[in-house]
Amino acid sequence: MGRQRSTSVTLTDVARLAGVSVATASKALNARGEVAPDTRLRVLQAANQLSFQPNVLARGLISGRTRTIGLLTDELGGRFAFPILLGAENALGNEQMSVLLCDARGDAIRRQHYIRTLLARQVDGFIIVGDSNDLRPSISRDIPVPVVYVYGQSTDPNDLSVLADDEGGARLATEHLVGLRRRRIAHITGPQSYRAARDRVTGLLAVLAESGLSLVGGEPLYGEWSQRWGRHAARMLVTAHRDIDAIFCGNDQIAAGAAQALLEHGRRVPDDIAIVGYDNWEDMAADCRPPLTTVDLDLQRLGSTAVTHLFAALDGSPASGVIRQPCRLVVRESTGLLPAH
DSSP: OOOOOOEEEEHHHHHHHTSOOOOHHHHHOOOOOOOOOHHHHHHHHHHHHTOOOOOOHHHHHSSSOOOOOEEEEEETSSSTTTHHHHHHHHHHHHHTTTEEEEHHHHHHHHHHHHHHHHHHHHHHHEEEOOOOSSSBBBOOOGOSEEEEEEEEEOTTTTTTTEEHHHHHHHHHHOOOOOHHOOOOOOEESSSSOOHHHHHHHHHHHHHHHHHTTTTTTTTTTEEOOHHHHHHHHHHHHHHHHHTOOEESSSSSSHHHHHHHHHHHOOOTTTTOOEEEEEOHHHHHHHHHHSSOEEEEEOOOHHHHHHHHHHHHTTTTOOOEEEEEEOEEEEEOOOTOOOOOO
């Protein structure tokens, strides 16, 4: 004999148990402000007692919303995208909103397909996650609901983009080294074509100028975002500039490679040369010899900030322009204490 289907609990059942009208029960469950606190509590207790699950489709038809957000990324497997998405998902979950996640993998045709698919699902808004901190073409004209860009600035100034403040992060790193009385500071970073690399150089040079210092070698060493490049560039630096006492690196991979090369050349970190990385990639920074002082982009907060501004747009208060979220410095053993000299 087949299993008997249980009777679905309805909003009417919740209202009856709470002793209120159906309209009042609906307002209480949807956090509408015109319901008295004790009434709202009574309705919530009744819903919990009956294990009431609201009909999302019906609620969407009434409110004009599906309480669903589309998250569109180009690099789900990247170590920057996932923390951002996690922060966004946590913020959306706190508001009992659902997430539909799509990874376009950098393919324009796939991206357009996912936009059409998410719009067919009637999502209330979009969060577009960049695969780098560079400019990206705006796609807002193809999307009739609010859009927020995160970790990748839209080319349209009328869009809202939430970014990490790379220039400010570089200032933190350089001020830390200058505060430790390091005076011969060099910079190894990734490709000059990356906006993040250029912004970090801007912050570095500004602090050096304010401190009456110049960059060792006169120019940053641009290369790859890799340990191999970090090792190679550090060897060049200690060979050409014996008096160098600090290296600020554009990411943690470069810094880990630089630290390895310095140890191989008999230079002690941080006693002889202090090193600061960037990104606070935990697996890399904490396991480096010695563990890296580095700049944390606070990527999860970047995702939750994007959600906050998307909610504001959904409530009729959209913003535009660029929001640069401050970074923070995580101090570990690679910069040590004040040198004795």
